[in-house]
Structure formats: C-alpha cells, structure tokens
Amino acid sequence: MTMIQALRSAMDVMLARDSNVVVYGEDVGYFGGVFRCTEGLQAKYGKNRVFDAPITESGIVGAGVGMAAYGLRPVVEVQFADYVYPALDQIMSEAARLRYRSAGDFSAPMVIRMPCGGGIYGGQTHSQSPEALFTHTCGIRTVMPSNPYDAKGMLIASIENNDPVVFLEPKRLYNGPFDGHHDKPVVPWSKHELGEVPDGHYTVPLDSAKVVREGKDVTVIAYGTMVFVAEAAAQETGVDAEIIDLRSIWPLDLPTIVKSVQKTGRCVVVHEATKTSGFGAELLSLVQENCFYHLEAPIERVAGWDIPYPHAQEWSYFPGPARVGEALKKVMEA
CATH class of the missing domain: 3.40.50.920 (Rossmann fold)
Structure with a gap:
C-alpha cells in the first residue's frame, strides 16, 4: 500500500469495527478528500458516518470536541496543516484540556488528521510543518509516520486512544518514498524493510520510536x-x-x-x-x-x-x- 491507501484502510477498518467512529472534513465525503485518502468511504458507510463540512476549521474541530465528549470518535481532516490556525483555540483550549478540567468526567477521543510539509510546490499556505505548536500543548499527542505500515497502525491506535491526537501526514510520502533528493517516489518500500501493510486491524504504539x-x-x-x-x-x-x-x-x-x-x-x-x-x-x-x-x-x-x-x-x-x-x-x- 501507499501511505494514502494505508490511511484509508485504517479508517475503513475502524468505521467497520466501531459504530461511534465518524469521518468528516472539507471534501472528504463525495470527493474523497483532496488527496483521495477517504475515497470510497462515504459510498460504503453512508453520509451519516463520512460527510463533508463547511470551510470552517474552528467549526470542524469544535464540533469534533463536542462529538467526542458525548461518546463518538470523530476523525477530523484539516485539508492542509496550514489551515489549522483558526482551529488552534478549539484544539489547545478545549480538546487538550477537557479531561483535566472536568476531573476525568469527560475526554476528547478524537483524531485531527492533516497533511503537512513541503515538496509538492504548494506555496506558503500549503507546505508548513507546525508540529512544535502541538508538542507545546499539554493534553495532546502528536504523531508523524514516515511509511505506510506505521501510518495505518498509528492511525488505528490514534482512533482507539481516549485523548486527542494530532496526526500529521507528510505529503511527500503519500504516494511512496523518495531518494532524499527529489519529489518523485523512486525507492521501493522493501529497501527500508518496512514490510507489507496488513489488510485488517493492527496497531503501532503512539509512544515508541x-x-x-x-x-x-x-x-x-x-x-x-x-x-x-x-x-x-x-x-x-x-x-x-x-x-x-x-x-x-x-x-x-x-x-x-x-x-x-x-x-x-x-x-x-x-x-x-x-x-x-x-x-x-x-x-x-x-x-x-x-x-x-x-x-x-x-x-x-x-x-x-x-x-x-x-x-x-x-x-x-x-x-x-x-x-x-x-x-x-x-x-x-x-
């Protein structure tokens, strides 16, 4: 699998396993996402489980916090990491603090997926790497896989986790690895001993290098x-x-x-x-x-x-x- 296919497989597995999992964001439903990570999921699971959202990142994440607090497990897509800034208050002030400030009565088991990094000629507003913002915020897990196997296993683990996870996806690796010089995938995954990606359920720990x-x-x-x-x-x-x-x-x-x-x-x-x-x-x-x-x-x-x-x-x-x-x-x- 490519990383795109692995991420899609992770969401497919979890949508099938847990009726509380929902996937939504800008263009993720009918269109299948700008990078096609969610392609086919709405047709398979319906518009109540996989659906589009208006162009309002604060609203997308804020709604996810509410859904998570009341028992759902939303997988939210922010179309590019550069777009996340209007939602920072919802992530840092609401999702990250919910468990602590409610003395454990509520939590926010949600995943915020976002493509990050450059190398696709996306310009200033489609190429940033804001991971440091989230590592500075207590109450959030921040992960960034480098290969399809880890991407699927870590996304499943993130969806099953009971606290918010910022899931950063390097765009340059979406369709395969590269040789360190160019933006084209030229190195076979097997060279890096990453193995094939299983079809079913498996997890990769969210705290291991x-x-x-x-x-x-x-x-x-x-x-x-x-x-x-x-x-x-x-x-x-x-x-x-x-x-x-x-x-x-x-x-x-x-x-x-x-x-x-x-x-x-x-x-x-x-x-x-x-x-x-x-x-x-x-x-x-x-x-x-x-x-x-x-x-x-x-x-x-x-x-x-x-x-x-x-x-x-x-x-x-x-x-x-x-x-x-x-x-x-x-x-x-x-």
Whole structure:
C-alpha cells in the first residue's frame, strides 16, 4: 500500500469495527478528500458516518470536541496543516484540556488528521510543518509516520486512544518514498524493510520510536520525510549513522534516544520546520540533559530557514542530504 491507501484502510477498518467512529472534513465525503485518502468511504458507510463540512476549521474541530465528549470518535481532516490556525483555540483550549478540567468526567477521543510539509510546490499556505505548536500543548499527542505500515497502525491506535491526537501526514510520502533528493517516489518500500501493510486491524504504539538504521558513529534523530533524507546523507558521506525515526513526536520515546546517543557519543537532529523554536530545540535539550557525559561533540541541528516558507526555493529551504551530510561530517571531525 501507499501511505494514502494505508490511511484509508485504517479508517475503513475502524468505521467497520466501531459504530461511534465518524469521518468528516472539507471534501472528504463525495470527493474523497483532496488527496483521495477517504475515497470510497462515504459510498460504503453512508453520509451519516463520512460527510463533508463547511470551510470552517474552528467549526470542524469544535464540533469534533463536542462529538467526542458525548461518546463518538470523530476523525477530523484539516485539508492542509496550514489551515489549522483558526482551529488552534478549539484544539489547545478545549480538546487538550477537557479531561483535566472536568476531573476525568469527560475526554476528547478524537483524531485531527492533516497533511503537512513541503515538496509538492504548494506555496506558503500549503507546505508548513507546525508540529512544535502541538508538542507545546499539554493534553495532546502528536504523531508523524514516515511509511505506510506505521501510518495505518498509528492511525488505528490514534482512533482507539481516549485523548486527542494530532496526526500529521507528510505529503511527500503519500504516494511512496523518495531518494532524499527529489519529489518523485523512486525507492521501493522493501529497501527500508518496512514490510507489507496488513489488510485488517493492527496497531503501532503512539509512544515508541524506531531505529531504522543501525550505526556506531553518530545518532540522527528525524521524523517524517527527513528519515529518508538522513538515510541518503549517511549513504553519501559513508558515516556509520544510527537513524531514529521518532514516529511519535510527543509523547517521546526518550529511552531509545538516550540508549543510542550513549552508544554513539554524537547526535544530529533533523526536521523540516523552521529552526528557531522548532521541536529540534527540545530534542537537543533532552539529549544534553540525559547524555552530557557521553557526548564527544556538540549536538547539531539541521532544519528549515528562519523565514516564511519560500515557494520558489522550497527545495533549498528544507534539509537535503548535502546539508545533513555537512552536519554529520562536522560532528565526526569535532
């Protein structure tokens, strides 16, 4: 399966298993979503289970909070992550706090799906990576799978979870992986030992990272499309890098990170979002706090530029193998 097919399969499985699951958002019903992630689901489950919503992100998410509080399990699609900002109050002030402020009487078991990241020439309002906003908000889980197997298993786990999950989907990986340089899917999934995607029900834990490449020289922490960029950089530089795919950005699988950095003694953090106040800063701090006496070199961050998303220069904006490779060489030479 492609990631699109895997996500659709996850929603199909859960719509069939649980009558409380509903799927809705802009164009997700008859049209099947702008990326066709929900194609065919309305025809199969009806307009009461899979339906379109007006163009009002705050209304879409706000209605989901109410549905979740009263027993449904809504799977909400925000058409692009860039569109989520009108709904931030509903996510951060309502969904995230509902369990705590009601002393456990209510919860918000809902999933907010949103395509994220650049690489499809979508411009400033279709290419952002806002994951750091959600990791800063207590009460929300934030995940970003990098492959179809994890995408399906994590989406099922998110729907079954009893608290809100922001589910970020890298658009560049929707139709297959890429070689770290281009926007075309050219590397077979089997090369990354990801396996086939089962048709039925399975879950991937929402708090576990995965070591996708064993190494002894340096630990590279990445997620989403940057996992493949990191692999390309390691291959091109010859550095024996151990690459960790976070998968779950928050809650974070800190033990896997600490174990790896204590083994390698070096660390590079890679993400697509803007560098300043990005989630890489938190990762760097945690590694510093937990691995200081094992570090042989300063931790390096490779991220997007501190500018508004540059449509004409997006392939220079986010890290590529060359920039990650420079960081790998720098920590090895320190």
